[in-house]
Amino acid sequence: EGQLPYDLTEVVFDYQVLAMRDGKSEVLVSSARKPEVTALLATLAEAGIDPRVVTTSSLAYHALLATSLTGNPGPAPQDGVEAILDLGHERTSMAIGGPQGLEYARTFAGGGKDLTRAIAGEFKVTPVDAETWKENEGDVTLAPGTPAEVERAAAALLRGLAPTLREVRSTIRAHFARFKKKVTRIYISGGTAKLKGLDAVLSRELGVEVLKLDPIPRDSADPAVPRGAELQAAQSFALAVRGHGTARAAKINLRRGEFAFKGDLDYLKGKVSRLVAYAAVLLVLTGALIWAQFHVLSRQEGKLDQALCTTTQKILGQCQKDYLVALSLLKGKSSPAASLPQLSALDLFAELTARSQKVSVKLNETEVQLDRVRVRGETDGFEGVDKLVAQLQGFRCFPEIKRGKVQKNKDGSKVQFDLDIRVQCPDQAGAKEEGA
Numbered sequence: 001e002g003q004l005p006y007d008l009t010e011v012v013f014d015y016q017v018l019a020m021r022d023g024k025s026e027v028l029v030s031s032a033r034k035p036e037v038t039a040l041l042a043t044l045a046e047a048g049i050d051p052r053v054v055t056t057s058s059l060a061y062h063a064l065l066a067t068s069l070t071g072n073p074g075p076a077p078q079d080g081v082e083a084i085l086d087l088g089h090e091r092t093s094m095a096i097g098g099p100q101g102l103e104y105a106r107t108f109a110g111g112g113k114d115l116t117r118a119i120a121g122e123f124k125v126t127p128v129d130a131e132t133w134k135e136n137e138g139d140v141t142l143a144p145g146t147p148a149e150v151e152r153a154a155a156a157l158l159r160g161l162a163p164t165l166r167e168v169r170s171t172i173r174a175h176f177a178r179f180k181k182k183v184t185r186i187y188i189s190g191g192t193a194k195l196k197g198l199d200a201v202l203s204r205e206l207g208v209e210v211l212k213l214d215p216i217p218r219d220s221a222d223p224a225v226p227r228g229a230e231l232q233a234a235q236s237f238a239l240a241v242r243g244h245g246t247a248r249a250a251k252i253n254l255r256r257g258e259f260a261f262k263g264d265l266d267y268l269k270g271k272v273s274r275l276v277a278y279a280a281v282l283l284v285l286t287g288a289l290i291w292a293q294f295h296v297l298s299r300q301e302g303k304l305d306q307a308l309c310t311t312t313q314k315i316l317g318q319c320q321k322d323y324l325v326a327l328s329l330l331k332g333k334s335s336p337a338a339s340l341p342q343l344s345a346l347d348l349f350a351e352l353t354a355r356s357q358k359v360s361v362k363l364n365e366t367e368v369q370l371d372r373v374r375v376r377g378e379t380d381g382f383e384g385v386d387k388l389v390a391q392l393q394g395f396r397c398f399p400e401i402k403r404g405k406v407q408k409n410k411d412g413s414k415v416q417f418d419l420d421i422r423v424q425c426p427d428q429a430g431a432k433e434e435g436a
Contacts, residue, residue, distance in 0.1 A: 004031065012037055012259055014252045018101070028102070030056050030252045037259055052261045053243065054254040057086050057235050058095040058105035061189075063242040064234075065097050069215040070187050080184035081175075084213060085168065085202075086235060087192035089113050092164055096175050096183060104175040110164040112192035118160030119153060134195070141197030158201070165205055172206070187213035189234035343397060343425060348373060355391040360384055373398075373421040378414040382406065385417045397425040 001008045013031035020026075037054060044051060061084040064070055070082070081103060086093040089112045096104040112134070119138075120130035133153075140154045140161070172183050186208050188199060193212060203210040213234045216225050225233040255261045305321040312320040312329070320326040343351075345368045352373060356363055361384055365376040379385060385406055392398050404418030 006033065010034060012254050012256055014254055014256060016252060028105075028252070030059065030254065032254055034259075037254060041259065050261070052253075052255065053239070054259070055239075055242075055252045056105070056107060057088075057093040057238075058084075058107055059102070059252050060235060060238040060242050061086065061093070061095040062097055062102040062105070064213075064215050064238050065095065066099055066101070067241065068099065069237075069241060070211075070213060080182040081179075082185045082187065083172075083183050084187045084189060085193075087111050087164070087188060087190040087198075089191060092167065092190075094168065094171050096171075103179050103181070104171070106171050106174075108167045108171075110167060111190070114163060115157050115160035115192065115195070118156040122152065122156035135191075139196040140201050154197075157195070161198075161201075165202075168202075168206065172208075183208055185209045185211065187211050189213040189231050191232050193231045194228075343370075343423075345370060348397070348423060351395055351397075352392070355395065356388060358391055359387045361388050369423070371423050373423060375419040375421065376417070378409065378416045380414065382415055385415065389419070392419075392421065397423055399424050 004011065011031045011033055013029055015027050015029045018026045018028050032054075040054065041051075065082055065084060070084075081096055081098045083094055083096040091107055091109060092111050093107040094105070095102065115138070116127055116131045116134055119125070119134055120127050123130070125133075134157070138153070138157060139150065140157050142151060142154050146154070176182065186202065186206065188202065188210060189212075192198070199210045199212055202208075212231065214230050215234055216230055216237050225237075308323060308326055309319040309321050312318060312326050316326075316329055320329065348370075349366065349368045352363075352366065352368070352375070356377075359379070361377050361379040363375055363377040365374075367374040379388070385403070389401055389403070392401055398421050400422040402420040402422075404420060406415065406417045408415050
């Protein structure tokens with residue numbers, strides 16, 4: 001929105017994600033003011049045309065770059081990219097890229113109208129006469145021996161072309177600054193591209209190979225596009241290629257929202273009865289599936305309730321099918337379950353073994369009961385006994401550890417010790433194991 005000189009509510013736009021890297025997305029966005037789109041659709045409607053797609057010419061041309069349908073028999077450049085320059089009457093579009101994808105697209109004001117205005121001003125003729133002369137006699141070739149009048153007209157045409165050249169240079173520089181790739185070949189199209197010698201002038205001014213775009217195959221003796229109209233029809237051909245989806249071109253379509261294409265509604269009306277029948281069948285199948293699942297779940301719920309009743313009857317002496325109530329009764333201090341030990345002798349032995357392995361000690365004798373654990377072992381020094389006691393005190397069910405005999409053996413190489421550990425686990429609701 002910050003890139004537009006008008007409010008977002010005044011435009012229709014479409015976008016496509018080009019790349020995602022480093023947590024960021026590069027997005028190609030195309031927009032047009034709603035009055036312009038309305039005027040375009042109204043003009044096409046007068047000709048009996050309701051287009052499915054409205055896009056920009058530069059994006060349409062990328063379909064030709066991506067498929068190498070440029071009419072050039074030579075290979076695409078390996079060390080750079082190509083561009084298509086559409087020189088229209090009032091606007092010029094430029095698409096830069098190749099088979100690897102669209103890299104840069106731009107449309108700016110300027111084109112054949114500026115050249116017509118330059119001829120009209122130079123020779124003081126009407127714009128209509130200047131346009132007719134430009135199309136039939138226009139030539140920007142300044143060869144030696146050129147008549148003065150022709151040289152004068154060519155100079156006027158070049159002056160009219162100067163603003164467009166300036167924008168093309170700016171576009172090429174902006175692309176290079178962004179992608180560090182050179183534009184090594186430019187194809188020109190549009191009505192203005194028919195001007196004699198224009199490709200040579202652009203090649204000299206831009207320092208790039210410039211060719212006329214001729215993508216339309218000539219397989220038929222009666223082609224759809226008349227001879228000599230290839231440059232004006234190149235954009236239409238590019239749109240046709242885009243519509244076939246043969247290229248990885250940007251699928252930007254400005255027929256969105258209030259401008260959405262509605263031509264397919266007529267086809268939909270003819271299929272309503274079939275769609276209604278399909279929807280009814282789907283609704284019936286969905287209802288049957290829901291009923292079957294509900295029936296199965298009800299049976300499973302009944303089995304679970306019965307199992308809970310049986311369990312509570314054995315332990316509490318009463319049948320209880322409410323899980324929360326049964327759990328509360330089982331956890332109560334006065335319930336039979338309260339007398340059950342939280343840990344078995346095997347659990348206590350496993351905890352003792354796991355913690356003693358963290359210290360360099362050897363346990364020679366171990367006696368494990370539910371309320372008391374007695375340990376006899378040996379270690380390299382007195383500090384080993386301290387480390388073992390510290391490890392055992394980290395267990396929540398060993399609240400008290402008493403040391404018995406702690407002395408060196410006969411040869412003085414080891415320290416023998418006895419430990420008496422009281423077992424008492426705190427209430428599980430508030431118990432937290434420390435040091436685990």
